[in-house]
Amino acid sequence: MSRIVARHGWTLGLLAILVLLFAFTKVIQPNFGPTGLDSLSRATLPFAFATAAMAIVVIAGGIDLSVASMMAVAGVTTAVMMDGAGTGMTLFTVVAVLVIGLGMGAINGALIVVTRVPDIVVTLAMLFVWEGVALLILKAPGGAATPWLREIIVGPFLVPWLPKSFVFLVVCLAVVWIPLRRSRLGLSIYAIGSDELAAYRSGIAIGRTRIIAYALCGLFAAMGGLTLTMSTGNGEPIPGPYLMASVAAVVLGGVVLGGGKGALLGPIIAVFILRLVRMDLTLMSVDPNVTTIVEGTIMVVVVMIGGVLAMRGRRQ
Amino acid sequence: MTDQPAPLKRVLRFMGDNPIIPLIILLIMLIGVLEYMRPGIVNERWMGNTIKFAIPLAMLAACQTLTMLTGGIDLSAAVAATISAFVMATQVPIMGVPLAICIGLIPAILIGLVNGFGVAFCRVHPLIMTLGTGLIGTGCLQVYQRFVIATGSVVPDGLAWLGTGRTWGLPNSLLLFVPFAVVVIWAQRRTGFGRLLYALGSNQTASRISGVRSWQVLLALYALSGLIAGVTGLLYVGLIKAPSLSLVNPLLLPSVAAAVIGGTSIFGGRGGYAGTIVGALILTVLGTLLTLMQMPEGARRILFGLIILAVTTIYIRLTDQSR
Numbered sequence: 001m002s003r004i005v006a007r008h009g010w011t012l013g014l015l016a017i018l019v020l021l022f023a024f025t026k027v028i029q030p031n032f033g034p035t036g037l038d039s040l041s042r043a044t045l046p047f048a049f050a051t052a053a054m055a056i057v058v059i060a061g062g063i064d065l066s067v068a069s070m071m072a073v074a075g076v077t078t079a080v081m082m083d084g085a086g087t088g089m090t091l092f093t094v095v096a097v098l099v100i101g102l103g104m105g106a107i108n109g110a111l112i113v114v115t116r117v118p119d120i121v122v123t124l125a126m127l128f129v130w131e132g133v134a135l136l137i138l139k140a141p142g143g144a145a146t147p148w149l150r151e152i153i154v155g156p157f158l159v160p161w162l163p164k165s166f167v168f169l170v171v172c173l174a175v176v177w178i179p180l181r182r183s184r185l186g187l188s189i190y191a192i193g194s195d196e197l198a199a200y201r202s203g204i205a206i207g208r209t210r211i212i213a214y215a216l217c218g219l220f221a222a223m224g225g226l227t228l229t230m231s232t233g234n235g236e237p238i239p240g241p242y243l244m245a246s247v248a249a250v251v252l253g254g255v256v257l258g259g260g261k262g263a264l265l266g267p268i269i270a271v272f273i274l275r276l277v278r279m280d281l282t283l284m285s286v287d288p289n290v291t292t293i294v295e296g297t298i299m300v301v302v303v304m305i306g307g308v309l310a311m312r313g314r315r316q
Numbered sequence: 317m318t319d320q321p322a323p324l325k326r327v328l329r330f331m332g333d334n335p336i337i338p339l340i341i342l343l344i345m346l347i348g349v350l351e352y353m354r355p356g357i358v359n360e361r362w363m364g365n366t367i368k369f370a371i372p373l374a375m376l377a378a379c380q381t382l383t384m385l386t387g388g389i390d391l392s393a394a395v396a397a398t399i400s401a402f403v404m405a406t407q408v409p410i411m412g413v414p415l416a417i418c419i420g421l422i423p424a425i426l427i428g429l430v431n432g433f434g435v436a437f438c439r440v441h442p443l444i445m446t447l448g449t450g451l452i453g454t455g456c457l458q459v460y461q462r463f464v465i466a467t468g469s470v471v472p473d474g475l476a477w478l479g480t481g482r483t484w485g486l487p488n489s490l491l492l493f494v495p496f497a498v499v500v501i502w503a504q505r506r507t508g509f510g511r512l513l514y515a516l517g518s519n520q521t522a523s524r525i526s527g528v529r530s531w532q533v534l535l536a537l538y539a540l541s542g543l544i545a546g547v548t549g550l551l552y553v554g555l556i557k558a559p560s561l562s563l564v565n566p567l568l569l570p571s572v573a574a575a576v577i578g579g580t581s582i583f584g585g586r587g588g589y590a591g592t593i594v595g596a597l598i599l600t601v602l603g604t605l606l607t608l609m610q611m612p613e614g615a616r617r618i619l620f621g622l623i624i625l626a627v628t629t630i631y632i633r634l635t636d637q638s639r
Contacts, residue, residue, distance in 0.1 A: 063443075115629040118582050120389075120443075124572060125628075128621030135614030244447055257441050289462075292455035300434065300448035307438035 010254035014269040021276045029283045034160040036279075041163040042153055042231055044275045046071065048169055049224030050242035051249040051271045052177075052264055053217040057119075058250050060213035061193035061259030062112070065123040067221050067246055068239035069130035070104050074225025076134050079143025079235025090146040098222050104130065105218020109211035134237040143235040150230050165227075169268075172223055176216065177264050189213050193259025248299040249274055251306065274298075335579040338634060339594040342627065346601045354608055366600050368480070368487040372555060374596035375493065375548040376567050377574040378500055379541040381592045384575055385504070385513040386534065387520075387584030388442030390541045392431060392450035394568035396424040397549030398561065399457050404550055405469035405559035413472045421546040427453055428542020432535035457561055469559050479554025489551060500589045513537065517584025570599050573624045579631060598627070 025032050050067050057064045074097050081093040112122045153165040180186040188209040191199035200206050224242070229235055251257065252274070253267030277298060281291040351358045379393040404420030411419060427449050434445040481488040504510035512533045515523040524530060552567075553559050578595030580587025602623060606616045 111625065115625065115632075117625065117628045117632055120582055121576050121628055122625060124569060125621040125625040127569070128617045128624070132614040132617030132619075132621065135617065136612065137614075139612075139614075244451060247444060247447065251444055257444065287459065289455050289458035293452055293459065294455075296448055296452035296455060300430075300440075300445065300452065303440045303444050303448065304434050304438040307434075307440045311439050 011263075011266045011269065014253065014266060014273065018269055018273050018276070021273060021280065025276065025280055025283070028280065032283075034156055034163075037161065038154075038156065038163040038165070040272075040275060040279055041166040041169070043279075044272055045153065045165050045169055045231065046224045046228040046240070047242060047245050047249070047275060048268055048271050049172075049220050049227060050246040051253070051267045052173055053220035053224065054246035054250045055253065055255050055262065055264055055267045056189070056220065057213055057217045058255050058257060059193050059259055059262055060189045060210060061196065062119040062210070062213070063123065063247075063257070064105075064108060064214065064217050065120065065243060066108060066127040066130050067217070067224075068242040069127045069134065070101065070218055070221040071225040071228060071242055072134040072237055072239040073104065073130050073137070074101055074222040075229045076138040076143065076225075076235035076237050078226050078229040079145065080138055082146045082149070082229075083144045085146055087146075087148075090149055094149075094226065097226055098219060101218040101220075101222020101225070102215045103218065105221070106211055106215040108218065109214030112214070113207040113210055131237075131239060134239070138235050138237045141234050141236045143229070145229050145233050150233065153227065153230055165231075168227075173264060173268070176219065180216070181263075185209070185212060190260055193261075195260070245271070245274065248303075252299070252302050335631070335634065336591050336594060338631070339578065339591060339598065343594060343598050343601065346598060346605060350601065350605055350608070353605075357608075364482055364487050366597070366604065368482075368489060368555065369603075370596045370600040371487070371489045371493045372548050372552040372564075373567055373570055373574055373600065374593050375496065375544060375551065376564065376571040377578070377592045377596050378496075378589060379545050379548075380572050380575040381578070381580050381587065381589050382500075382504070382513065382537060382544075383442060383541055384517075384580045384582055385584060385587065386516040386537060387582075388435060388446075388534075388537075389572065389582065390431065390446050390538070390545070391443065391568065391572075392427050392446040392453060393541060393545040393548075393571065394564045394566075395450040395453040395457075396427045396542050396545035397552065397564040397567075399427070399453055399549070400424040400546035401549035401553035401563050402457060402469075402559045402561065403460070405471055405553060406464040406467055408470040408472055409467050413474065416472075417550065420550065421543065423453070423456075424542045424546030424549070425539055426542070428539040428545075429535070431542070432538030435538060436531035436534035454561075461561060471553055471557050471559065475550055475554035476557060477554070479551055480557070489555070492547075492551060497589065497593060504588055509533070509536070514585055517581075517586075519585075571596075574599050577624065577627050577631070 025036070029036070050071060053067050053070075054064060077100060078093060078097050081096065082090055085093060108123055108126050111117075111126070112119050115122065153168050155164055156162055157164040157167045180189075188199065188204045189212070191202070191204055192206055192209050196206060228240070249271040250262075250267045253262065253270035255262030255267060274295065278291055278295060281294060282288070286294075347358055376393055376397060379390045383390045400420040400423060403423060404416050407416035407419050410416075430449050431442070431446050434440040434449075435442050478488050478492060504513065512523070512528055515528060516530055516533060520530065549564055552564055556563065574595035575587070575592045576582060576595070577598060578587065578591030578593070580592060602620070606619055611619070
């Protein structure tokens with residue numbers, strides 16, 4: 001038991017914060033219930049997918065600044081293809097968008113491997129490229145999402161306290177993450193993030209693993225774009241604030257920038273914490289601009305404390 | 317690289333040792349393409365305009381260059397610049413010009429100090445730290461805006477003269493930029509502070525063991541970066557003449573791109589400001605070129621991204637600094 005606590009201390013701490021925040025929400029808003037949970041969960045969906053996408057490349061020792069732009073591409077593609085589509089076309093669109101996401105991510109990864117340019121620079125350049133692609137697909141917000149698909153993430157699942165969107169999120173992440181974590185490939189991703197040279201010497205194909213990590217990042221980003229279109233009902237070519245938020249949640253979630261440490265659970269809890277803080281501030285009718293300041297301050301203070309703790313850990 | 321140097325290899329090595337030369341060649345090639353596409357466009361007036369728009373970019377890129385030398389980056393630079401421009405413009409009607417300029421620069425330096433504190437004492441990755449302070453800064457600016465919404469904003473004539481005016485065909489902003497560039501280039505090579513930046517960037521442990529107090533250097537560096545960003549904001553508002561809440565933000569990613577194209581390594585210890593200036597000019601000319609082609613906005617952005625990638629790739633091959 002104590003070993004589990006020691007190993008997952010950070011995640012457990014986050015979970016405690018989340019529970020406290022929920023209690024706090026209930027105090028300031030006594031009629032906070034299933035509806036509130038549902039809207040929180042739905043608003044968190046795209047952020048959660050962006051965070052998952054970022055987490056996987058950060059674990060592999062990289063960073064992907066083009067996450068938000070890839071989400072925009074996936075979102076507008078969904079909106080354009082689903083406009084007036086039937087059931088068959090809708091299913092085809094979902095598959096197509098996921099494949100496009102994998103493709104975009106693989107292109108990012110391949111460019112990093114082939115050009116040997118630092119990942120920050122490559123993904124910065126690709127941020128412009130994907131943004132441009134999204135604008136070429138759809139100039140202004142438009143398109144539509146198939147109505148029955150939208151129903152998937154609205155309302156409760158079985159019991160009133162469990163939003164469908166939360167189940168959707170957990171299923172989507174688990175389908176990719178759990179098999180990955182148990183496979184050789186997942187181990188390789190952690191290995192190249194932790195020590196590339198050591199990984200190379202133990203016979204891991206560095207280039208291939210990195211490309212796959214970025215491709216998975218693209219896949220999660222595509223899911224994010226898909227859910228974004230599903231929840232808003234149209235496509236938006238201008239990328240949202242997901243880059244910033246995903247980096248914050250990844251760091252808060254205990255994934256070390258530089259790679260090799262952390263998992264998906266921590267960042268996902270972190271993203272819920274960040275969204276819930278925002279919701280609480282709105283409930284307390286705080287000016288939304290002040291909310292931005294508070295959010296930024298929380299993020300900065302958290303990473304500062306994290307930095308100090310990491311330094312202590314190294315000294316001991 | 318160890319075998320007998322063939323002529324081609326010697327040329328390549330020469331370019332690798334003097335990385336600014338291939339950049340200047342690229343710049344001249346771009347201008348050549350521009351002249352070929354639209355004969356007669358390259359004249360004195362066009363050059364003046366290009367330089368005028370390249371200067372704020374180059375100054376903002378100075379923040380990126382200096383922080384990158386230590387292995388950092390300053391993503392709050394654009395926000396700091398915007399804040400100082402906006403605060404200055406709204407304080408002019410209340411405080412008068414000189415005081416308003418001073419007040420405008422204070423928040424920029426403050427943002428820099430907070431960055432420096434986080435990076436130096438808490439060892440937060442500069443990318444995260446500066447993104448965060450940028451976010452906080454934007455929020456503060458929006459709250460501030462509601463308090464001054466009644467006062468209106470004024471861009472002082474002096475700044476407008478500096479930003480847009482020209483004397484003998486040359487933009488007046490060169491008056492500010494030339495001394496600035498000379499000081500930065502001199503400081504990075506010849507002063508202790510400049511050398512400490514390179515030292516911290518190449519090997520932090522080694523520099524700590526040789527007695528460098530890295531926190532002093534980092535704190536000073538990020539405060540300086542904030543100050544430069546603030547001055548850039550003042551200059552840029554003189555050029556654009558309409559203070560807004562996202563004035564300088566579109567320059568942020570190009571400023572990183574300018575420093576990277578100019579050959580400053582994002583991992584620290586390599587590069588310098590001279591390359592960055594050429595990088596900023598290349599990006600500005602590139603912007604004109606893409607506008608001239610009358611492409612849809614989407615295609616422009618794609619080309620912009622691909623060109624940054626291509627230039628950096630070629631550059632890294634030439635200077636062989638990938639590892």
